[in-house]
Amino acid sequence: MSIINEISENLQTGKVKAVKELVQTAINDGIDPSTILNDGLLSGMNVIGEKFKNNEVYVPEVLVAARAMNAGVQLLKPLLIEEGVQAKGRVCIGTVQGDLHDIGKNLVKMMMEGKGIEVIDLGTDVSPETFVNTAIEKDCQIICCSALLTTTMDVMGEVVKCAEKAGIRDKVKIMVGGAPVTQEFCDKIGADCYTSDAASAADAAVELCRSAS
Amino acid sequence: MTNRERIMNILHFKDADRLPAVHFGYWGELLLEWAEQGKISKDLAIGNYDGSEKEIELDRIIGWDCNWSRPVGYNNGLFPPFEHKVLEVLPDGSQRVQSPDGLIERIKPGTVSIPSEDDYLLKDREAFETLYKPKMQFFPERIDLEYFRNFNNTRPQDVAVGLAVGSVLGNIRNMTSVVGMSYLIYDEDEDLFADIVDTYADMQYKCLEAVLQTGAKFDFAHYWEDICFKNGPLISPELFEKYCAKHYKKRNDLCHKYGIDIISLDCDGVVEKLLPTWFNNGVNTMFPIEVGVWGDQFEPARKKFGNGLLGVGGMDKTALRKDKAAVDAEIERMKRLVSLGGFIPCPDHRLMPGTKFELVQYYAEEIKKIRI
Numbered sequence: 149m150s151i152i153n154e155i156s157e158n159l160q161t162g163k164v165k166a167v168k169e170l171v172q173t174a175i176n177d178g179i180d181p182s183t184i185l186n187d188g189l190l191s192g193m194n195v196i197g198e199k200f201k202n203n204e205v206y207v208p209e210v211l212v213a214a215r216a217m218n219a220g221v222q223l224l225k226p227l228l229i230e231e232g233v234q235a236k237g238r239v240c241i242g243t244v245q246g247d248l249h250d251i252g253k254n255l256v257k258m259m260m261e262g263k264g265i266e267v268i269d270l271g272t273d274v275s276p277e278t279f280v281n282t283a284i285e286k287d288c289q290i291i292c293c294s295a296l297l298t299t300t301m302d303v304m305g306e307v308v309k310c311a312e313k314a315g316i317r318d319k320v321k322i323m324v325g326g327a328p329v330t331q332e333f334c335d336k337i338g339a340d341c342y343t344s345d346a347a348s349a350a351d352a353a354v355e356l357c358r359s360a361s
Numbered sequence: 362m363t364n365r366e367r368i369m370n371i372l373h374f375k376d377a378d379r380l381p382a383v384h385f386g387y388w389g390e391l392l393l394e395w396a397e398q399g400k401i402s403k404d405l406a407i408g409n410y411d412g413s414e415k416e417i418e419l420d421r422i423i424g425w426d427c428n429w430s431r432p433v434g435y436n437n438g439l440f441p442p443f444e445h446k447v448l449e450v451l452p453d454g455s456q457r458v459q460s461p462d463g464l465i466e467r468i469k470p471g472t473v474s475i476p477s478e479d480d481y482l483l484k485d486r487e488a489f490e491t492l493y494k495p496k497m498q499f500f501p502e503r504i505d506l507e508y509f510r511n512f513n514n515t516r517p518q519d520v521a522v523g524l525a526v527g528s529v530l531g532n533i534r535n536m537t538s539v540v541g542m543s544y545l546i547y548d549e550d551e552d553l554f555a556d557i558v559d560t561y562a563d564m565q566y567k568c569l570e571a572v573l574q575t576g577a578k579f580d581f582a583h584y585w586e587d588i589c590f591k592n593g594p595l596i597s598p599e600l601f602e603k604y605c606a607k608h609y610k611k612r613n614d615l616c617h618k619y620g621i622d623i624i625s626l627d628c629d630g631v632v633e634k635l636l637p638t639w640f641n642n643g644v645n646t647m648f649p650i651e652v653g654v655w656g657d658q659f660e661p662a663r664k665k666f667g668n669g670l671l672g673v674g675g676m677d678k679t680a681l682r683k684d685k686a687a688v689d690a691e692i693e694r695m696k697r698l699v700s701l702g703g704f705i706p707c708p709d710h711r712l713m714p715g716t717k718f719e720l721v722q723y724y725a726e727e728i729k730k731i732r733i
């Protein structure tokens with residue numbers, strides 16, 4: 149098996165130590181950092197994402213795979229910056245005001261990073277203004293809002309309104325998701341995209357970023 | 362008929378003069394909202410929790426017969442718990458606090474609800490052996506034996522009383538957070554997670570045995586897990602079976618030996634994939650069957666497992682935020698499920714802010730009109 153495949157395989161089983169060692173070996177062997185990233189780490193994460201979507205793996209498997217991916221990315225980051233590798237797009241993500249649940253949001257973030265998108269994580273309890281101001285300041289193509297409470301999901305509607313007020317609604321797409329959120333709700337508040345799971349969210353984000361550029 | 366007879370009869374496929382009006386409690390925020398609207402007194406809204414006198418008083422005002430989630434029990438927590446202490450105050454004024462479960466939580470100034478999880482202590486073998494294992498042992502102090510020795514005489518005779526038989530995974534999730542639990546499952550020390558689950562389960566088995574040996578009689582046993590979400594379980598069904606099945610079997614066999622034949626389990630989210638492990642190992646009553654938010658369903662499960670599977674719950678509580686027509690539609694849907702037998706309607710989770718007081722009263726009144 150090539151070292152790149154080994155990285156992918158070990159990532160899929162969440163082996164942090166092995167992934168770190170293999171990535172370091174690959175770097176030392178002079179393999180192009182983008183190849184290690186795309187064909188090793190990100191392709192492994194994509195396999196996990198697909199399996200998660202199809203209920204073949206569950207939250208723990210995704211979390212340990214993501215931990216392994218992050219360990220590998222940390223080693224590659226300085227090299228990728230040197231190489232000047234461009235992200236496929238930039239988004240900001242957060243859990244809406246009043247809501248502190250962040251596991252689903254973090255999974256969405258990891259899956260998006262796994263697709264090569266730059267993700268600005270605003271954390272939890274994020275106000276509509278913070279979403280919108282970040283999108284403006286950091287020039288994000290998408291605002292991603294997560295909510296797990298029926299009582300906080302309405303904040304997503306306010307994010308849409310706040311973006312309209314700031315005059316960026318035609319430039320920025322708004323994605324929504326989280327346990328109580330549905331396609332119907334997404335349509336009702338005038339957001340652009342809803343998906344029920346993190347892997348589909350990442351696919352959709354890639355599409356939205358592509359159409360934005 | 363008493364409510365106890367009604368409940369026991371229905372869950373044993375026998376006749377009852379009417380349905381009992383069963384509920385699953387409230388979010389604290391809703392009670393405060395009702396107090397503000399002048400529906401209940403402020404005093405009744407504060408310190409009102411499952412089984413408290415205030416809750417029973419509120420049952421009377423609304424017209425409920427009982428809350429299913431009101432079992433009696435023993436202390437199955439960490440013993441003694443970790444000291445609740447402030448570890449650090451951050452520049453933005455938020456505090457990092459160690460919880461009794463060993464979670465490190467961040468409390469932002471001005472937030473009333475639950476704090477967010479920041480870190481946790483149960484990370485590796487050493488933390489387990491030195492910090493947690495000693496706190497997961499059986500101690501007689503976990504149980505009020507005197508209370509259980511007198512239980513048959515002192516318990517309310519007119520409502521079904523359950524015995525809380527703990528959890529297998531839910532409380533461990535509370536000690537580690539979902540993320541921490543995931544990392545432990547895949548720890549390099551492959552036996553670690555199983556050791557944690559086994560140690561915690563063995564202690565609970567001993568507690569259960571000690572309670573049942575007092576001769577106290579219960580109408581049902583009740584687990585709490587909360588290990589599922591929108592898209593299914595928070596752990597793979599295979600791993601759940603591997604780590605947990607034997608513990609359910611052992612505890613449930615003991616319940617059966619002492620004549621408890623209704624064993625319910627509280628798990629929200631979509632539970633379908635974990636049902637085989639539960640059902641095949643003695644858990645036979647689904648609760649609260651969250652149909653409203655995630656579309657979890659009783660009927661397909663009944664079809665799959667047959668009449669051995671009972672249900673308490675399944676009423677879409679969001680109807681109680683809408684209008685009479687929505688409540689009527691739910692009641693009609695409930696009639697169908699009730700006709701299957703072995704099923705008692707109950708709002709599918711705690712009533713949340715925005716729930717209309719009059720609609721709850723109306724629901725409780727109407728549901729009691731249904732005969733079995």
Ligand code: B12
Nearest residue numbers: 247248249250251252294297298325326327345346629630
């Ligand atoms: C773990 C948990 C907690 C943890 C949170 C830890 C953390 N760091 O996040 C703790 C213990 C802190 C907690 C607290 C509370 N919780 Co809670 N919690 C849960 C639980 C058990 C699991 C949630 C979870 O992590 N799921 C796993 C993740 C992976 O799923 P997910 O978030 O849905 O994400 C997936 C998709 O939705 C999607 N997605 C998510 N975000 C986004 C964003 C975008 C843009 C897209 C496209 C997709 C997407 O992708 C993800 C992966 O596929 C649920 C139970 C449930 N049935 O959901 C309750 C639940 C969400 N909690 C609930 C409640 C009530 C609370 C509390 C209010 C309790 C209280 N009375 O104080 C507090 C709220 C605190 C606050 N202000 O936020 C309720 C909400 C009920 C409702 N209908 O509103 C639930 C449903 C439990 C219940 N049945 O009552 N909770």
